[in-house]
Amino acid sequence: MRTPFVAGNWKMNTTKSTAVDLAKGVAKSAAATVDIGIAPPFVYLDAVGQAIAGSRVLLGAQDVYFKPNGAFTGEISVEMLKDLGVRFCLAGHSERRHVIQEPGDLISLKAHAIYAGGLILVHCVGETIDQREADETLPVVRRQFDELSEKISDPARLIVAYEPVWAIGTGRNATDAQAQEVHAFLRQELAVRWNKDFADRVRIVYGGSMKPDNAGALMNQADVDGGLIGGASLKADSFLGIVAAAEKKRA
Ligand code: PEP
Numbered sequence: 001m002r003t004p005f006v007a008g009n010w011k012m013n014t015t016k017s018t019a020v021d022l023a024k025g026v027a028k029s030a031a032a033t034v035d036i037g038i039a040p041p042f043v044y045l046d047a048v049g050q051a052i053a054g055s056r057v058l059l060g061a062q063d064v065y066f067k068p069n070g071a072f073t074g075e076i077s078v079e080m081l082k083d084l085g086v087r088f089c090l091a092g093h094s095e096r097r098h099v100i101q102e103p104g105d106l107i108s109l110k111a112h113a114i115y116a117g118g119l120i121l122v123h124c125v126g127e128t129i130d131q132r133e134a135d136e137t138l139p140v141v142r143r144q145f146d147e148l149s150e151k152i153s154d155p156a157r158l159i160v161a162y163e164p165v166w167a168i169g170t171g172r173n174a175t176d177a178q179a180q181e182v183h184a185f186l187r188q189e190l191a192v193r194w195n196k197d198f199a200d201r202v203r204i205v206y207g208g209s210m211k212p213d214n215a216g217a218l219m220n221q222a223d224v225d226g227g228l229i230g231g232a233s234l235k236a237d238s239f240l241g242i243v244a245a246a247e248k249k250r251a
Contacts (some may be wrong), residue, residue, distance in 0.1 A: 004219065004226040004246035005159055005203045007037035007060055007122065008233025009090065019044040020051045025236030027055035034226070034246040037088055038233070042076055049085040058087040060122070063096060066106075078117030088120035090228075092147065094165045098128070108147035108172045115152045122159045122228065123148060124207070125186070129166035137164075138185050145189050155194075155201035160186055161228040167208025169230055176217050183223035184219035212241025219249045 014022060019040050030036050039060035040048045049059045065075035081089060091111040096102040114121045125144040127137040141162065152158050162182050167173050174182075183204045190199035206218050207228035218224050226246050232238040 001250070002201065002203050002225045004034040004249055005205055005245050006034060006226045006229065006239075006246045007039060007058075007088070007205075008229050008239050009060075009062060009093070009207075010040045010233060011062065011095070011230060012041060012202050013234055014040060014044065016047055018043055022045050022058070022234065022236055023048040023051040026208060026239060027057045029236070029240050030056045030243070032056065033250045034243060036243055039088075039090065043082070045084045045086060053199060055165060058120075059085050060088040060090070061086050062090050062093065064089050064091075064110055064114060066109040070142070078113050078119060081119070082117065085142075086119065088122055088159070089114045089163075090122045090124060092124045092144065094124060094126055094163055094168050095118065097124075098165060104144070104147050108149075108170060111147055112149070112151060120157045121135040121152065121163055122135055122205075124161040124163050124228070126163040126165050126168075126208070132164065132166065141182060142189060145186070145193065148193075150194060153194075155198045155249075159203045159205060160190075161207050162186060162203050162227060163207035169209070172208050173209040173211075173218070174206070176221050179224055180221035185223065187223050188229055210242060212245065215242040215245035216248060219245050 002049050037058040037060045039062045059083045064078055068077050092107040111121055111123055123143045127140040131140050186204050187199050190202055203225040205226040205228050206224050210227045210229050211232045
């Protein structure tokens, strides 16, 4: 049985004091049976890390640069994240792919740097609405898997987030069946590229307008192992409502 993973991606939201309050609210009630993470903006990582110290909540980063150090103005390295207690890092989030225009080869370098540095890699994939309507969802997510290689060999440190672009921040989530179809396909791809045992251990989480009222049904799907949460992670109550749905799956 895979331990569900539920992580909040706070994006470019919160202030230092609201970030600390939110982190404390999450840490206070963090469930014991699922893995929980929060990814605040870079500038609040230190304060949030201190706010959740001693709790079960994992500190995460939303992005990173792949070089270890040097003349890369404005960038942050994996070692810097580790210095602040970061345990997981996203790569390939839809907003980095589609808003910031990050190309697949850069995402691949980042993903491998995150993994090689000893962090948990949360690799995000997902199709746009045009791609879904053109029936290209599975080829698109398969291509995004090409960003990963067999160097990523520990299934406990790879989490795949399936996040349809059209569902992120729109209030329109994938149906349970749509999510399960893609998750099952991704698990099959993992088995082909690595092996079945590896595929069975990797957590594949869903992201895209997940809320307490739809989380239970999504997580009831066999291959949905948790969630990556944007908007609903900005309030402790709604985030913990989703965590509670993950706990039910575990029970
Ligand atoms: C996300 O940004 O990863 C996300 C899933 O956002 P939201 O929950 O707001 O759709």
